[in-house]
Amino acid sequence: MRELTQRTRSLYTLGAAVGSISIALVIVLGLLVPSAANAQEEVSLRLQVESRVVYVGESFLVQIVVDGADSAEQPNFSEVKDFNIEYLGGSNNSSQSITIINGKLQRVVQRGFIFSYRFTPTRVGTLVIPQITVKTAGESYRTIPLTIEVTKPGETEEFKLRIRLSRETCYVGEPVTLDVIWYLRRDVQDFRFTAPLLTNPDFDFAAPEVQIDNSKRYYRVPVGGSEVIAEKGRAMLDGVTYATLNFRIAMIPKRPGSFVIPEFLVACESATGRVSRRDFFDDFFRDDFFSFRRGEIKKYVVPSNKLSLLVRDLPTEGRPSGFAGHVGEYRLTASAEPAEVNIGDPITLTLTIEGSDYLEHIKMPPLQNQTFLARDFKIPEERADGTIQGGKKVFTQTIRARSEEIEEIPPVELVYFDTKEGRYRTARSKPIPIKVNPTRVVTASDAEGVEAAPLGAPIEQWSEGIAYNFEGSSVLELQEYGILSVVTKPGWLAAILIPPLFYSALLSGLLFMRGRRRDPAAKRARGAFKRLQRSLGEASKATARGGDFQEPALDALRDYLGDKLDRTGATITALDIEKVFDERGAPQELIVALLEIIHALEAGAYAGTAFGPADPESLTRRIIDTAKKIDEIM
Numbered sequence: 001m002r003e004l005t006q007r008t009r010s011l012y013t014l015g016a017a018v019g020s021i022s023i024a025l026v027i028v029l030g031l032l033v034p035s036a037a038n039a040q041e042e043v044s045l046r047l048q049v050e051s052r053v054v055y056v057g058e059s060f061l062v063q064i065v066v067d068g069a070d071s072a073e074q075p076n077f078s079e080v081k082d083f084n085i086e087y088l089g090g091s092n093n094s095s096q097s098i099t100i101i102n103g104k105l106q107r108v109v110q111r112g113f114i115f116s117y118r119f120t121p122t123r124v125g126t127l128v129i130p131q132i133t134v135k136t137a138g139e140s141y142r143t144i145p146l147t148i149e150v151t152k153p154g155e156t157e158e159f160k161l162r163i164r165l166s167r168e169t170c171y172v173g174e175p176v177t178l179d180v181i182w183y184l185r186r187d188v189q190d191f192r193f194t195a196p197l198l199t200n201p202d203f204d205f206a207a208p209e210v211q212i213d214n215s216k217r218y219y220r221v222p223v224g225g226s227e228v229i230a231e232k233g234r235a236m237l238d239g240v241t242y243a244t245l246n247f248r249i250a251m252i253p254k255r256p257g258s259f260v261i262p263e264f265l266v267a268c269e270s271a272t273g274r275v276s277r278r279d280f281f282d283d284f285f286r287d288d289f290f291s292f293r294r295g296e297i298k299k300y301v302v303p304s305n306k307l308s309l310l311v312r313d314l315p316t317e318g319r320p321s322g323f324a325g326h327v328g329e330y331r332l333t334a335s336a337e338p339a340e341v342n343i344g345d346p347i348t349l350t351l352t353i354e355g356s357d358y359l360e361h362i363k364m365p366p367l368q369n370q371t372f373l374a375r376d377f378k379i380p381e382e383r384a385d386g387t388i389q390g391g392k393k394v395f396t397q398t399i400r401a402r403s404e405e406i407e408e409i410p411p412v413e414l415v416y417f418d419t420k421e422g423r424y425r426t427a428r429s430k431p432i433p434i435k436v437n438p439t440r441v442v443t444a445s446d447a448e449g450v451e452a453a454p455l456g457a458p459i460e461q462w463s464e465g466i467a468y469n470f471e472g473s474s475v476l477e478l479q480e481y482g483i484l485s486v487v488t489k490p491g492w493l494a495a496i497l498i499p500p501l502f503y504s505a506l507l508s509g510l511l512f513m514r515g516r517r518r519d520p521a522a523k524r525a526r527g528a529f530k531r532l533q534r535s536l537g538e539a540s541k542a543t544a545r546g547g548d549f550q551e552p553a554l555d556a557l558r559d560y561l562g563d564k565l566d567r568t569g570a571t572i573t574a575l576d577i578e579k580v581f582d583e584r585g586a587p588q589e590l591i592v593a594l595l596e597i598i599h600a601l602e603a604g605a606y607a608g609t610a611f612g613p614a615d616p617e618s619l620t621r622r623i624i625d626t627a628k629k630i631d632e633i634m
Contacts, residue, residue, distance in 0.1 A: 043068035045134055047143040049119075055153040055301035057194040057265025059120045061088075064134060064143060066113040070094050072136035074115065082127045084194070088116040121150040122196050153265070153301035158186045160237060161266050161304040166357050169310045171419055172256055174327040175358035176309065177208065178249045182266055182302075183235065183242035189297070191268035197251075197261055198224035204252040208358055209388045221247055250358040253311040261307035271297050314417055320424055322369065326416035328356040334412050334429035343439045344602045346398045347377075351412060351429070354392040362386070364395040365414045372410040377401055400602075404438040439599060528563035529631055532556055536620050549616040554601035557623060564634050590629050597623055 043066065050061040066072045070092060077085050093112035098105065113136075121127055127150055131142045155161065160183040170176050180193075198205055210229040212218065217232040230247040253259075314327070333352045341347055353362055364386060367379045377399040386395040399409075409432040418425045535556035543549040561572050565580055577598070581591050600619070 043136060043139065043141060045141045045143050047129065047132065047146055049129075049146060049148070052146070053149045053151070054121060055267070056121050056124050056150050057153065057303070058267045058299065058301045059086075059118050059192055062117045062119045062129070064115040064117075064132060065093070066115075066134060066136060066141075068111055069113055069136040070111050072113050072115075072134050075132050075134045077132065079130050080132070082121060082123050083129070084120040084122060086118040086120075088118055090115045119148075120192075120194055121148065122194070124150050124152045126150070153303050155302050156300065157240075158270070159184055159266070159268065159300055159302045160242070161264060161302045162237075163261065163264050163304045163307060165261070165307055165309060168308065169312070170253065171312050171327050171417065172253055172314055173325050173417075174419055175250050175252050175356060175361065177357050178251055178261070179246060180249065180264055180304070181235070181244055181246040183237050183244055185240070185242055186270050188268040188270045191266055193221065193223045194265040194267070195224045195249075197264070198249075200259075202253060202255055202257070202259065204254065204361075206250045206252075206358075206360060208248050208250050209360060211388075211390070219245070221245070223247070223249075250360070252358075252361065253309075256311045256313035259309045259311065261309060263306055264304040265301060267299065267301045269297055269299055315422075318424055320415045320426070322413070322415040322426075323417070323424060324363075324365070324415065326362065326414060328416065328419055330355045330414055330416045330427050332412065332414045332427040332429050334409070334432060336409050336432045336434065339433070340435040340437070341401060342437045342599055343402070343404055344378075344400050345599070346400055346602075347409075347434070349397045349399050349409065349412075351395045351397070352392050353395075353414065359388060359391075359393040362393050364397070365412060367397060367399070367412070370410070370412055373399075373412065376403065376406045376410070401434070401436045404436045406434065406436045408433045524563045524566065525634070528560050529627055531563065532560040532627055533624065535559065536623060540616050540620060543616045549619075550601045553616075553619065553623065554598070557598065557601065560627060564630060584634060586630075586633055590626070590633075593622075593626055594630075597626060 046065040046067065048063040048065060054060050064075060072090075074087075074090065091114050093114050094110065095112075096107065096109040098107045100106070115134075119129075127148045129146045129148065131145055133140050133142050135141075162181045162183070164179045164181070166177040166179075178197075197203075205224075207226070207228045210218065210231070219230050219232065220227045221230040228247045228249065230245050233244045233246065235242055235244045331354050335350045336347050338345075338347070351364060353359065356362065364383050366383070368374050368381070373379070379397070379399050384395050384397060386393045411428040411431050414427040416425060416427065417423070536553060539549050539552040539556060542552065558572055561577065562568055565572070565576075567576075577594060578591055581594070597619075
């Protein structure tokens, strides 16, 4: 009886195991083989909005839900008007579930994809989100149109917004600054500015550079798809003290006309309740005047005032040929250093422009168009961008004198339209007196450092004569057979010495490679001389074909010095060379010789053939000899 019971239990266990395996197989097969209903799932589209009643300038969430597909092409919103649209991303929303009832498996698959957007209405009224087309699996589907009621917001005692123009009348091309000031009496959790003006194609817009004051606070504020730097402060408005957040936008009109500057809008969220110090704007406004109140979140949309701007056209009568679009009031000053140079030496010319409200778009006058300056000086084609320094824009440019007869840097001219006087004027800098010394021509004797020897000097015979190899019986030694003779046999010697020599060479190579990897500067310095020789050889070949020698030779020498000093060769100046070589204990005569070579090459490169062509062969030897001496001490 007991054996029968045990056998029954074994059969029951086996049956349960077989049943479990069968169910598992059914589940796996069900997962691997989709049902016909799932394979033919229909695709549909839904348009979901966060709210259908909003303020103008208030953003709301819009989602396009694709049911029945795992993916879809991003829709085109070209037909959607009166909304600013920001894409927030897409995500797969597919899911599946499996149930087993009475041994019957049922699998339910739901496929879906969601596109998310942030819509911001730009005008008041009943706005329509039209049908939107979405493509998936080669088929197109359209949503149902939706209407959005957009109402006009109103300012409150808690929040106010104001805009202010630097002038109400201007000319085409004249910069006008627009100040935006947000007045707050309550902390906020989130905010967003809407600026319909920034979509106006009749203006160019830019954010002026902000001069940072370490005693103040600044924040990055998103406006019109970009960011501006806003400054926190305090101000009075209608007799009430507010904290302020203000930023500035520069607008440059491109055509004449009368323009309305529409309202700016700021949408924010704030809460009421008890004071807390650990919320969003505690990091934004850190002072006792502001405190965040917990409680119900409330949305605010605050409009600004409207403004108007009259833009006049520039007169064509009396417009000078050198006018480059500078409009406003400008003053131009210039300085240069050093005041005494050799021909071809670099002179740093500094130009300072001031007088306009906005200077970021101002470019340096093209110096190549300055007749007298271009005649007497060599000017690079590239122009510096300039930097803003306390209401001024400063440009620097390197120029090089062409002749020793030059006594001054002539005035630089800037043609502009004076908006106060209503006529074209020219701002001029004062001439700058300089002294230009002639550059000494490098001769063959200079390069060799000695007087040239007469040709055909006889070779003196060595008093001891010529030593020859001698063979004879007197050089023979007694050879005996033994262990020493065995070891000294080539075969034995190779067998004994080659392995340790091989491993020694391998170890030395490994240590050498590690050392070079640890010190790339040393590796760069070691190969400097060979690269110099190669570059000078290429320069000599180019000279033989009618090319220039001095400029490529100057570049090669600078690259060599840069490799030796672990710096960029193009940035090395004569002052750097004198200082660094003196610190490393180089002889003064070596420093002088090196500087003379550089001055000679610069004279040929930048002053042309004013002093006669240099001898490339002797100059090359002089460079090589100087580089060898440098290698000995560095």
